[in-house]
Amino acid sequence: SGELYCSLPNPRNVHFESINMKNVLHWSAPEGTGDGVFYKVKYAVYGVGKWIRKPECRNINRTWCDLSSETSDYEEQYYASVKAFLNGTCSDWMETTRFNPLTDTKIDPPMVSVSSTDRSISIILTAPEKWKRSPEEESVSLLQVYPGLQYNVSVLNKKTKKRWFFSISNNTLVVPWLEPGTVYCVSAQIHVTTPVLDSGFSKEHCITTLKDK
Amino acid sequence: TCRVSMSMAEIRAGFTAIKANIQSRDPIRTLSILSHPHSLHKVKSSDRCCITHQLFTFYVDKVFKHCRTEDSFVNRKISSIANSFLSVRRKLGQCREQNNCVCGEESTEKFKQILANYEGLNVTSAAMKSLGELDILLDWMEKSR
Incomplete structure (x- = not known):
């Protein structure tokens, strides 16, 4: 040649x-x-x-x-x-x-959306999609690829700097008993137990709980 | 049904630690023991237990013992994986005795193909290639949990 x-x-x-x-x-x-x-x-x-x-x-x-x-x-x-x-x-x-x-890919952080009441915040997490050839191709969530996929969620009280960590398998989390009128910042990571794969943490999403009624 | 607990994460971690080392000892790209010509992923769910038991027996009897290397770290990881396989094989054997792990024609055929692939190479090459394909087995087991 x-x-x-x-x-x-x-x-x-x-x-x-x-x-x-x-x-x-x-x-x-x-x-x-x-x-x-x-x-x-x-x-x-x-x-x-x-x-x-x-x-x-x-x-x-x-x-x-x-x-x-x-x-x-x-x-x-x-x-x-x-x-x-x-x-x-x-x-x-x-x-x-x-x-x-399956084992040699890296996974992006999940998408995080947050809403609040006066004393709680609700968090919805969305796992990234597997790469696809074209937008028309059917989407496959990495949740379907990795049955053992979980989410690690961090919730920070900006005023007291107190932080909680949660590890959940489904994609919604409600955090109760919070303080009204306070800023809380949420960040989340994907954790696959086996094969062991961890995404980075998403950027923080901050929200203020409603003032007391 | 046959439910067997096993330390999948531990086995996976042990293999990941030696994967590059083991796979670099297998120069043959054009032949696979486990995944060609027939993929494990095509095995019917009813046959999964049996083929898992056959594969664990295969690794215990024909693979681990032929995979000694000059690297003591690698050897330790191999024996740790082998011990995990031994205990799982014993549990699967109990399921077979209680008729909870029936072997259909498909798993018998599939396992015959795997043995034929294995016997197509000299023992050391076949054992090292099989060990390098452990993630193919683990991926399949996790997916079909």
Whole structure:
């Protein structure tokens, strides 16, 4: 295929970066090479006997390639590989470690919505959706992907700085016996028990309880 | 039905600690012991208990004992996982004795395929590949809980 003698240094640190199962292959340019390096990408389903080229990532000069579509079946595991080309020479194919979308993805924090009465606040949490090819495609919540998904919720009384932590499995929480006319700030995190996956905490959502009637 | 308690998180943590090490010892990308040509995810729910018992027996009898490495940390994690598997296999065995874990044709066929995949390689390679696929088994078990 026109490749001459492959003496180019290899691409480095070839790895998947995955958030909510949006699976993007990343790598670093071969050492000592400036501009002008181009890359090819291929991937394989583990246990299936062929490597498949990714046409959209053929002869690219960027150092990432979105393989979300090709790796969307999270019941499978994958390898990906990158080869570099410069001035007619090339590198070896450099592979990732085995990629398991289910355990190797990172999860975004949940969406938090809060409402209040005079002495309580109600919190509704929404888990992020799995990456999908297009807006028209049916949404799959990560709740469906991870049956053991739970929420850790933090509630802070801004006046007294007192903080409570709750761990819940369903997505609603009512916190009673609060002080009227007081600011409470809520933040939440997703915790999957097994495989162990934790999102970061969401940004704080603050709300003031109604004044006493 | 057969209900067996097991420390899934502990097994999962043990495997995660050695996953990169074990999988790097398996250079064969084109063959899987557990997931091809037939995926575990296609097993009928009625057959799940039986195939789980068969797989735990498979790992105890044919995998762990052939996975000694030069790394004592890895060896300790493997024996900890093996001990967990031994206790779960014993419980599943009791279910089988009480006829709560019936083997249908599908699980028998599926397990035959797994053994054929295993016997297609030399023992050490097959054992190391099987150990590297433990997350395939755990993912399937968690999903079908």
